[in-house]
Structure formats: structure tokens, C-alpha cells
Amino acid sequence: MWYLYGFVLLAGVANAVQAGQNGALAKSFGGSLSAGLVVAAGTATCVLLVGLASGKLTLPTTAQVLEAPWWAWFGGVLGGGIVVAQLMVARQIGAAPFLGMLVTAGVVASIMLDHFGWVGFERHPATLWRIVGGLLMIGGVALVASS
Known part of the structure; x- marks a missing residue:
């Protein structure tokens, strides 16, 4: 189980690097939000590929969808907010x-x-x-x- 801590440490490093990458993409595009769409597409592709490679990608049943609390559906919106902050703020500060x-x-x-x-x-x-x-x-x- 110790390897999970290593994975988290790598994710922390990736988070720092990603802010710079996203900022550079936004600067190149001349617009932060269009770069955000590219980042979102990359995120979706990564999750899809890891899900397919691991065999753990499944679609939820109707019962599972209805069982999820209302607030659980906004995780993607919060993740998008983090990306927008990276795009618009990280380079400046x-x-x-x-x-x-x-x-x-x-x-x-x-x-x-x-x-x-x-x-x-x-x-x-x-x-x-x-x-x-x-x-x-x-x-x-x-x-x-x-x-």
C-alpha cells in the first residue's frame, strides 16, 4: 500500500507542472478558456485510456445514477474551476x-x-x-x- 503515497507525490508534482503547461497553452492560444477545452479533452482521454487498459471502466446503472447524492455531480465543475485558475492565475503569481x-x-x-x-x-x-x-x-x- 506504500506505493499509493508515491502515486500521490507524483500527482502533486504533476499538478505543479500542469499549471505551467496550461498557462503556456493559454498564452499560445491567446485565450485561456479555449486552452481549458484542450485540457478537458486530454483529461477525458487519459481517464478513458486508463479505464480501458485496467478493465475498470464501466457505465453506471440507472439505480447507481439515481442513488448518487445531488452534490456529487459537481466534482467535474470544481475540477474545471481548478483548471481555469491554473489558466488565468498561475503564470501571474x-x-x-x-x-x-x-x-x-x-x-x-x-x-x-x-x-x-x-x-x-x-x-x-x-x-x-x-x-x-x-x-x-x-x-x-x-x-x-x-x-
Whole structure:
């Protein structure tokens, strides 16, 4: 199971690199949103190919579609918002502040999601150490963004 942590680390590196790639594409196209459509097509192609290669790509049944909570359908919209932020903001503020703020905001929000058990997460209390960790991340990203 340790390899899963390695996969997450690689995804974090890819997230930083992707912001630059997406920004360069937007600059080349002369428009951020048209580049976003290319990114979305690349994302869909990647998921399709991995799904086909792994044999894990299945279509949901009608019952599964109806069973999904209403808020679960907006994950793609949130993912699109992240891509739009990469396209429109990352180049202007730099990779380190952009990704630092993105990750830190995600961790702070995740502490709350875990604590209250929102959007399908199991409840994990916001302990003192989790809160201190979130505050340290806020301080760290403030240092990265200010220099």
C-alpha cells in the first residue's frame, strides 16, 4: 500500500507542472478558456485510456445514477474551476505561491470536511495537531508567496 503515497507525490508534482503547461497553452492560444477545452479533452482521454487498459471502466446503472447524492455531480465543475485558475492565475503569481495556496486551502478545507463528515467523508475530529498543522501551512505559504 506504500506505493499509493508515491502515486500521490507524483500527482502533486504533476499538478505543479500542469499549471505551467496550461498557462503556456493559454498564452499560445491567446485565450485561456479555449486552452481549458484542450485540457478537458486530454483529461477525458487519459481517464478513458486508463479505464480501458485496467478493465475498470464501466457505465453506471440507472439505480447507481439515481442513488448518487445531488452534490456529487459537481466534482467535474470544481475540477474545471481548478483548471481555469491554473489558466488565468498561475503564470501571474508563480508556481510556488499558486500551488502552495491551492494545497493549503485544500488541507484547511479538508480538516473541516473530515471534522464534520461532509460530502461523504468519514468523521475525523479536528484535533489540536491537525489545526496546528493547517496553521503552519498557512504560515508557510505566506512566506513562499511574500518572497
